[in-house]
Amino acid sequence: MPTDTAPSATGTTLAIGATGTTGKRVVTRLAAGGHRVKAASRGGTALDGAEAVRFDWYDPATFGEALDGTDRVYLVAPVGSLDPADIMLPFLERARTAGVRRAVLLSSSAIEAGGPAMGQIHEALPGLFDEWAVLRPSWFMQNFTGDQPHALSIRADGTILTATGAGRVGFVDADDIAAVAVHALTDTRAPNSDLVITGPRALSYGDVADVLSGVMGRTVTHRQLTYEQMRDRLAAVMPAEYAAMLAGMDRSIAEGTEDRTTDTVERVTGRPAGTFRAFAERELA
Structure with missing residues (x-):
């Protein structure tokens, strides 16, 4: 069963899609806050303050290095996939086995848990990880x-x-989404909920x-x-x-x-x- 305990403050976050609209902002904020972060992208692009790591949803050979030493993960689906569950769920099973305890998923306000595409990952997440959040901007x-x-x-x-x-x-604003994501990844108590942003x-x-x-x-x-x-x-x-x-x-x-509209940004980050x-x-x- 999920617990209320948080990952270690000295843990490492794997940020998937680190060169994307929210991913880059999440990496920047984590690094600026003194958190260890792996910036994961297909090209292994270096970002200031982060460890660059190559990651490709379609290449399981890239999973091991990305997950090594990681205890939390920011999840962005493979671009253009209408059925990401087939690709993402095997990785998430492997992530749990590797020691990941907290997962924060970027989904959409238009997709409920159990719905199409990211809705399938949303539905599965609480059963996979002790600590989780689904961001639905x-x-x-x-x-x-x-x-x-x-x-x-x-x-x-x-x-x-x-x-x-x-x-x-x-x-x-993607800046506000990233701010909520960083809180969901690092707050002492895991949200264990979906957050419409x-x-x-x-x-x-x-x-x-x-x-x-x-x-x-x-x-x-x-x-x-x-x-x-x-x-x-x-x-x-x-x-x-x-x-x-x-x-x-x-x-x-x-x-x-x-x-x-929701008050999620202000409620989570303390600013409107x-x-x-x-x-x-x-x-x-």
């Missing part, structure tokens, strides 16, 4: 930056294309466009697509099944499934979640 504010599709269309013609209608989302206000994509217009000083609009239009647009750049899943998430947003406007102003700077 809403949509990332970072989806509007870098080479993300929304950022590309905003730069190209000032539009955001979705099938979400007037549905609202509690967009959350949102920003402070639910926004429609039209609201987002208005904020971006004000911050950027140029007009940004939300162009509403049908589910079929969104699915076909995504299918041009990714597998059809994955495109259908993502378009289906847009349709769910239109139906109101993500119209919520960042607003979308503050995020946009920071990114523009």
Whole structure:
């Protein structure tokens, strides 16, 4: 049965997906806090303050070095996998045998325990580890930056294309997700729960466009697509099944499934979640 005891303060965290949106932030925060951390990525990329280790979900030969001396793990699923349980569960069994006692899983606010994809890992986690947490963030504010599709269309013609209608989302900053993750990995008492993580206000994509217009000083609009239009647009750049899943998430947003906010960031970290406007102003700077 799970216990309330915490992993040793001198333990080591394996951060999988260490070069990703949340993984890099988690590694940086852990290292800055004086925690030993292995930054795991397919390329074994070095990050300041962390031990670089090569890790590939599809190559079990990389598991041994990654798990050696590790007592907690930050889990990010293999990119693009619709059924990660087949890949992740054997690793998690091996991690438990190797001495990992605490696991923190990055999932999604859209996926409940026992649901598809990460929902299967969520359901299995409490039976595998004494100490665990499932992070279920809403949509990332970072989806509007870098080479993300929304950022590309905003730069190209000032539009955001979705099938979400007037549905609202509690967009959350990846910095806040990482802050919650670090607490879940290092707090004396394990959360042993799932944590839905949102920003402070639910926004429609039209609201987002208005904020971006004000911050950027140029007009940004939300162009509403049908589910079929969104699915076909995504299918041009990714597998059809994955495109259908993502378009289906847009349709769910239109139906109101993500119209919520939580106090998780403030409750766990002691400070309020960042607003979308503050995020946009920071990114523009």
